[in-house]
Amino acid sequence: MSRTAPTAMEQLLSSLDIERLEQDLFRGTSPQVGWQRVFGGQVIGQALVAAQRTITADRPVHSLHAYFMRPGDPAAPIIYEVDRIRDGLSFATRSVVAIQHGKAIFSLSASFQKAEEGLEYQDPIPAVAQPQDLPGKEEMREAFLAGAPDHIRSYWERERPIEVRPLSLEHYISDQKLEPQQKVWVRTTGPVPDDHIIQAAILAYLSDMTLLDTALFAHGRSVFDRELQVASLDHAMWFHRPSKLDDWLLYSMDSPNTNGARGFTRGSLYQRDGRLIASVAQEGLIRDRAKA
Structure with missing residues (x-):
């Protein structure tokens, strides 16, 4: 009897369910989907799960x-x-180091807080077209991939969570x-467990996308430009409100600065009902190989 291959979403959930080796030691694996290096969002998500499982x-x-x-x-x-x-009365702090081949590849510090009441305010969600009014995955493929180079076609045609x-x-x-600046709607391609640890990890995972x-x-360049070396250097995230990730999220992003072969970006993640659920900041390497 043939067994159906796991979907990309099932692979993501499996990769986030890291294995406990010892009290504060965990092991994670990566989906084998042909990537040359591990996606940064995966390492953030797995490290966050490791930290949360000690809390x-x-x-x-919260950050x-x-x-x-x-x-x-x-x-x-x-x-x-x-x-x-x-581990304090209200807050707890954890540090996580990710290791491969005997060397650190990633480090994360995270802070956790008991729920409290307090002053409340948020920026309103930007007024944009709704996801159902935008071209879907198949329409985008037809319109965008005709005549596109092979490396761009393979990127867009790959199944993703x-x-x-x-x-x-x-x-x-x-x-x-x-x-x-850009705005994109994002959603998971399968159901998300009713588990705040996994929900936060998936939100961290997708925050590294786009x-x-x-x-x-601002430079008229694209991430698909093979003359550019582009990679995340650091990543910060603040979790404002819980979200079950059961609908589209609006990811609103802007970049106020590039210099020194680095680019700085900011993002806000909103539920469709307008609730601001997270804020993100990241700096990444943007190196022009042609000028190196």
């Missing part, structure tokens, strides 16, 4: 700060070592210098 359930994550130090090897397991920095529906595709098909691309718009 009591009444303290959800994380991470550094990427070496590219991850998709063929090798990743060891996550958690340091219990502090997160569907991305951009408000505009102009930056992918134009070499014009554009405003360094973000650094925004820093290239």
